Amino acid sequence: MTDVLRRGRASLAFSFFTQGATFALLVTRIPAIQDRYGVSDALLPVFLAAVPILAGVGSVTTEQLVKRIRPSRLLRWSQPVVMLALLGVGSGGAMAELAVALAAFGLAVGALDASMNMLGVSLQRTYGRSIMLSFHAVYSLGGILGASLAWVGAHWHLALWVSYLPVVAVLLPAALVGSRWYVDGDPAPVEDGAAGEGAGTGGVVFKLLLPLCLVMTFAYIGDSTVSNWSAKYLKDVLGSSEQLATVPYNVYMVTTLVGRGIGDFGVRRFGAVPVVRLGAVVAAAGFAVVAAAPGAWVGMVGFTLLGLGLCVLVPQTFAAAGRLFPGASDAAIARLNIFNYVGFLIGSPLVGALGDAWSYRGAMLVPMVLVLVTLVYARSFATRSDRYGGGHERPRTADVGRGSNGL
Secondary structure, X not given: OHHHHXXXXXHHHHHHHHHHHHHHHHHOOHHHXXXXXXXXXXXXXXXXXXXXXXXXXXXXXXXXXXXXXXXXXXXXXXXXXXXXXXXXXXXXXXXXXXXXXHHHHHHHHHHHHHHHHHHHHHHHHHHOOOOXXXXXHHHHHHHHHHHHHHHHHHHOOOOHHHHHHHHHHHHHHHHHHHHHHOEOOXXXXXXXXXXXXXXXXXXXXXXXXXXXXXXXXXXXXXXXXXXXXXXXXXXXXXXXXOOHHHHHHHHHHHHHHHHHHHHXXXXXXXXXXXXXXXXXXXXXXXXXXXXXXXXXXXXXHHHHHHHHHHOOHXXXXXXXXXXXXXXXHHHHHHHHHHHHHHHHHHHHHHHHHHHHHOOXXXXXXHHHHHHHHHHOOHHHHOOHHHXXXXXXXXXXXXXXXXXXXXX
């Protein structure tokens, strides 16, 4: 069983890595995609908004599909669709082809994100200790690789399909081979006292899930603020050079990787609630530093703090949903995953509108306040792991599900 779990964890980590690289290759080459297809500035937001909206549809659909199909199978076949859709974005020639490729990407990525996190939560439950942050750390590593490869493609003026094809040719077969070792977990048995909290009903009570949905939304508002506005903010507000303005997002990604790499140890030692509270406070401090920064280098310190703070919130939110609804964790995660895309949709337009109407310094205070709301809902992260003291979760070796290859 130990070998099954180790292979399952490694194969799922590779899936997270692959998705991080794939998504970064898409979002970092948006200007090149716009130029290739002749998409106007007015039409571009429509295309960009369609992807998270369709991803939300894919996540909702996944909630229904997992009642009949194991998450490992959904992940096994949705990941290749995402990569092939990326290749379609890079190789098409007409705007209709771009629309079809992005639609396929959005629908498949919703199923992929939901099923990946379902498997991650079930593996964490089986391991009996926090490992969820490690999966998202590998996702960040893949994002750094994808962004670096995108920079190479842009620097050498490579056609999009030339940039995408080698990545897809390597990662797609590797992901398919690795998918043989995915491990599905069975629903956790409901323990004494769980039913009193509504967790033992066998279904998802949205009133109980709502605090986590809000935390997920606010975390992604913060994340999209960094990804969409950090370069413009450093250049236009803090007066940096154009070259220096490209650095904050890279710093943010690196500190996200570092924070997630060590975050599981913090959860095991202190519990999820203190780690989430600390992450919210550090992220809010980062936004405050960015808003008050007198110059570019101080602003960089703020974006560094943002990476260290925001990085723990999303993985722990997925983990908390799985613990809160042990008998229906897949449905809870699929539903929660929708608010990933809600935050992404709200964040960038919100900051842009406030920046134009008020000031970009003032606009940075809004995600700061929103992320601080996490402190109000921090107790939603306190479930079984915290009741047993010290942040440790009891092993659930009896919960080991069948691997997707029948093990």
